[in-house]
Amino acid sequence: MEPGLVVGLDAGGTASKAVVATVDGVIVGRGAAGPGNPLSAGAAAAAASTEAALRAALGAAPPSSVVRGVLGVAGASVLASGDGLAAYEKVWRTLGLTCPMVVVGDAVTAFAAGSPAAAGVVLIAGTGAIAAEVRDETVVRTVDGNGWLLGDLGSGRWIGLAALRTTVREWSSPFAAAIAARVGCAHADDLIRWAQALPFAEIDALAPLVCALAREADPHARAITTEAAAELIRTLDELKVAGPVVLAGGLLATDTPVRDGVRAILRGRDVECVPSRDPAAAAAWLAARPVSGCTPEALHSALVGPAGERAGRGVQAALRSTDR
Known part of the structure; x- marks a missing residue:
């Protein structure tokens, strides 16, 4: 050969x-x-x-x-x-x-x-979240990517934590029942103790459930995914960069309500966005x-x-x- x-x-x-x-x-x-x-x-x-x-x-x-x-x-x-x-x-x-x-x-x-362009922006939302300006195979600047404690706003872990906060506040709701059943907690106090141990794999795994509930029009789930999309757009806006926006990560490169929200906002601005x-x-x-x-x-x-x-x-x- x-x-x-x-x-x-x-x-x-x-x-x-x-x-x-x-x-x-x-x-x-x-x-x-x-x-x-x-x-x-x-x-x-x-x-x-x-x-x-x-x-x-x-x-x-x-x-x-x-x-x-x-x-x-x-x-x-x-x-x-x-x-x-x-x-x-x-x-x-x-x-x-x-x-x-x-x-x-x-x-x-x-x-x-997502793009053959020499420069542009990639917005990544999976377990974490970050926006990066890319130019000539180099990351020029980033926004967020700061970890769950200080950032990663709109990420899968952010969604999981938001779901837990909503659950303890809205314990009698169908949303709370679905989240509590997934993590195996029968009472709000049990959920609080469970969350304090920071079982990250289980917290992260709540994001797909929240997205599925949002597709079923659960109001609490839709509020969380809508806010996740808004947070990701705010992260993207901090870069202030023109050019194609590539959407990457499990929440943005696949069919999720978070991706739908982000794409709707960008298309409303006539900003080209493509999946990674x-x-x-x-x-x-x-x-x-x-x-x-x-x-x-x-x-x-x-x-x-x-x-x-x-x-x-x-x-x-x-x-x-x-x-x-």
Whole structure:
């Protein structure tokens, strides 16, 4: 095989994902493994997950065929100055890759997963929430991302905490009954004691329930999701940046009432907003862009757009067929 492959990596807090593609935008391999974020999983464990995902994506492709790679990871600036980068560089060497590996922030890949523009804004709302101005593969400025205690306004955890506060205040409501049943508390005092222990995984898991209740027109749930959207817009407005807005994270890149609220506000202002799709494929696009003969827009459409998604599903189906 002649040289001509690129690698895109998304080292996420839930999973590590890898995409291998040709420089002209054909996805030829995908892989996934455990958490790859060194800030939450630790550098050694995160690097091991990333290695597993990348090994699966590469398949039988010789390392010499890979000409460039991009790794998207949270806390990229911290990673570059600590031991985390060395752990990822070891993965590169272990797999026999000699091409350059470029490390960018996960906000960069999230933006690239929605737009081929050179500059713009990404608004991310998952467990946490942050708005970032991205320019030339660099995060120029951010607003929020300050953690649940000091910020992350409108995030999944913010919604979960808001649901608990509403529940103890409106204990006799159907909304409170649904929340209390989900966490297994029969009395308000039990819920208060339960919440004081800060069981974050269970608190975070309340966000999908609140969104579902909002879809069913529960007034308390709708008030929470409406306020979450307003908080996210306020965060976005602090950046004061023109350009496309990419919506990323579980609350904004999928069908939720929070996304509906944010999109409605932005469209009312005639602001272009697009969903973030696949950050690993976006990382592959960033890797291929300097070495491809395709235009950035055509390459982006091939790797990250609907055509890229269909190709990715085809690769996954082929892999499952091979496994059987």
